[in-house]
Amino acid sequence: MNPTRFLLRKTALCFAGLALVSSAAASFPSFVQWREAHFGLNASLPGAAATADPDGDGVSNLLEYALDGDPLSATEAPSLNLDTSSGALRASFARAADDVTYVVQSSTDLVEWTELARNPGTPGTVVDVDAPAGPRTFLRLEATPAVPQLYTPSPELKVAILGDSKVQYAASVLYSNGVLTRVEHQADGPITWARRGGRFQHVLAPDPEATAANLIPLTGDSLAVNPLFRGANFGYAGDTATGTLKRIDAVLATGAQIVIYAAGTNIGSTDNDPEVTKASIQEAVDRIVAADRTCIVCTIDPRITVAGAPASNSYEISTERMAAIMGINEWIRTTLPGPGVFVADTFADLVDPANPVYGNALPFTLRDGVHFAPRGAFLAGERLRGILEQIIAPGTWFEADPDAAAKVISSYSMSGSKSVNANSCSGVVPSDWSIMNTAGAGAIVSAESSLESSPTGQTWVIDVTSLGGGSSSANVQTLRIFPAPVNVAPHELSANDWVSWFVEYEVSGSEIAGSLQATLTAGTATAKDLGNTILNRATEPWPTAAYGGWFETPAIPVGAATSLVPRIDLDIRIDVPGSVQVRIKRALLRKVANPATVFPME
Ligand SMILES: [Ca+2]
Numbered sequence: 001m002n003p004t005r006f007l008l009r010k011t012a013l014c015f016a017g018l019a020l021v022s023s024a025a026a027s028f029p030s031f032v033q034w035r036e037a038h039f040g041l042n043a044s045l046p047g048a049a050a051t052a053d054p055d056g057d058g059v060s061n062l063l064e065y066a067l068d069g070d071p072l073s074a075t076e077a078p079s080l081n082l083d084t085s086s087g088a089l090r091a092s093f094a095r096a097a098d099d100v101t102y103v104v105q106s107s108t109d110l111v112e113w114t115e116l117a118r119n120p121g122t123p124g125t126v127v128d129v130d131a132p133a134g135p136r137t138f139l140r141l142e143a144t145p146a147v148p149q150l151y152t153p154s155p156e157l158k159v160a161i162l163g164d165s166k167v168q169y170a171a172s173v174l175y176s177n178g179v180l181t182r183v184e185h186q187a188d189g190p191i192t193w194a195r196r197g198g199r200f201q202h203v204l205a206p207d208p209e210a211t212a213a214n215l216i217p218l219t220g221d222s223l224a225v226n227p228l229f230r231g232a233n234f235g236y237a238g239d240t241a242t243g244t245l246k247r248i249d250a251v252l253a254t255g256a257q258i259v260i261y262a263a264g265t266n267i268g269s270t271d272n273d274p275e276v277t278k279a280s281i282q283e284a285v286d287r288i289v290a291a292d293r294t295c296i297v298c299t300i301d302p303r304i305t306v307a308g309a310p311a312s313n314s315y316e317i318s319t320e321r322m323a324a325i326m327g328i329n330e331w332i333r334t335t336l337p338g339p340g341v342f343v344a345d346t347f348a349d350l351v352d353p354a355n356p357v358y359g360n361a362l363p364f365t366l367r368d369g370v371h372f373a374p375r376g377a378f379l380a381g382e383r384l385r386g387i388l389e390q391i392i393a394p395g396t397w398f399e400a401d402p403d404a405a406a407k408v409i410s411s412y413s414m415s416g417s418k419s420v421n422a423n424s425c426s427g428v429v430p431s432d433w434s435i436m437n438t439a440g441a442g443a444i445v446s447a448e449s450s451l452e453s454s455p456t457g458q459t460w461v462i463d464v465t466s467l468g469g470g471s472s473s474a475n476v477q478t479l480r481i482f483p484a485p486v487n488v489a490p491h492e493l494s495a496n497d498w499v500s501w502f503v504e505y506e507v508s509g510s511e512i513a514g515s516l517q518a519t520l521t522a523g524t525a526t527a528k529d530l531g532n533t534i535l536n537r538a539t540e541p542w543p544t545a546a547y548g549g550w551f552e553t554p555a556i557p558v559g560a561a562t563s564l565v566p567r568i569d570l571d572i573r574i575d576v577p578g579s580v581q582v583r584i585k586r587a588l589l590r591k592v593a594n595p596a597t598v599f600p601m602e
């Protein structure tokens with residue numbers, strides 16, 4: 001890593017400098033969130049990189065973050081400040097992050113540097129460091145991401161996630177008599193959202209322990225940021241830390257080098273002794289590390305447990321139980337980090353600061369008291385994504401061109417137009433597309449649809465308005481936009497082919513943000529459950545800031561389907577009034593690799 005020195009300030013006989021030591025795309029959980037807050041739609045562009053200095057004040061984004069600066073204001077350049085009023089040289093800086101290593105060094109000749117302090121003070125405070133006495137002294141501060149990069153992107157780099165329903169709901173696969181029959185993607189898992197900001201690859205692998213009786217899952221969903229890896233999902237609803245332990249062998253058999261462990265939520269069902277839960281987590285981590293894999297352990301997430309939760313909420317647990325969970329979390333934070341083990345403290349991102357002791361979740365982070373709503377999954381996913389960005393070097397193995405002709409079954413262009421005026425939706429939509437409000441006419445949510453020219457043809461612009469006043473417990477209405485189905489026969493697809501649905505989009509002004517979901521159904525004449533709204537759904541969050549990206553459903557097998565039915569659902573909040581603009585730029589139905597070949601089981 002090459003040090004980058006970019007600020008040198010001279011006082012009488014004293015000099016202070018800031019030095020950045022990092023690789024170009026280094027980042028970490030809090031930095032990812034900070035970048036999102038400052039750069040919004042542009043957070044994944046080069047100007048938002050750690051080493052970039054978009055405001056030209058000589059302070060890189062990483063140092064702006066480390067020192068509580070504004071990356072888009074040249075008049076606010078954080079610095080290492082010097083004070084000689086007491087006769088001695090004292091340096092001070094605002095220590096703003098807890099995931100950056102701060103090192104203050106001194107020199108008399110700008111050649112030899114001596115470390116004066118490493119991580120002095122505490123995050124969130126102004127830190128003073130006194131320099132040794134001498135006729136001429138230089139000081140500098142180095143900021144370095146606290147976690148080293150361990151992996152480089154390649155097709156062989158794989159991530160598996162292991163846990164309970166919060167994980168399973170990212171996607172699951174159903175088998176019947178050893179034959180894969182259905183792929184469900186229930187979304188709202190943190191893994192789904194960790195891929196925000198770039199391409200990703202869905203894969204799926206069979207679980208050797210799956211039987212018709214336990215109907216388990218594995219799946220494939222993934223994460224990735226550029227994208228950096230492929231992922232498989234080993235979640236099982238209702239499972240405890242003890243139950244999760246039974247699937248370690250299957251996870252390791254996928255060859256995944258990184259295992260995200262996100263179990264423990266169901267403490268109270270069978271793991272009713274916190275010591276049993278901790279022992280199971282410890283054994284799982286030990287076995288992952290012993291197999292020379294990297295383990296990222298998530299803390300157990302908060303719940304809606306107190307006044308304000310729906311009376312029918314079946315996920316409420318006692319104050320005592322929640323206290324036990326928080327005790328386990330403290331054990332996770334303090335005991336587990338070490339070589340090959342990182343902790344993703346998603347609890348910290350989701351807990352309501354106004355009620356942290358009881359472990360109550362922030363508003364709109366849970367959809368049913370325990371499982372993630374889009375906002376919660378987004379926050380937890382950002383924490384995971386930040387750690388993955390840290391430990392995986394920049395780069396990509398993914399085929400960069402989703403438009404590759406050999407893979408596109410149907411390109412749903414935004415060209416042409418036709419009028420709509422039904423179910424609270426009006427304006428024009430692209431030819432071969434439809435828009436409808438699933439709540440029917442007179443809904444709280446309405447949409448004005450229009451088309452604008454773009455370099456690739458047209459962009460579909462949907463201005464959505466919510467009047468507000470809807471129920472706080474069922475606070476979403478859905479606008480559905482969909483193209484004509486594709487018949488399988490003319491495209492020479494075989495039953496063994498796999499397909500996915502790719503959508504490129506932007507959202508802005510998302511004060512009533514809900515989520516955007518893409519669904520792809522392999523329709524058959526006989527499987528009446530196909531077409532279920534939870535089938536194969538990929539969900540993207542609408543963060544409070546404007547954002548653009550692309551996403552893709554998990555791959556599904558064509559099987560016996562005679563047609564492929566893609567669609568996009570826009571879930572809109574109706575508890576508050578407001579508006580959001582959604583722009584659909586591209587939509588492709590793609591043929592993809594059979595995921596089982598990506599995650600072959602030993
Ligand atoms: Ca700057």
Ligand SMILES: [Ca+2]
Pocket residue numbers: 055057059064069070071072073074075076077078
């Ligand atoms: Ca600045």
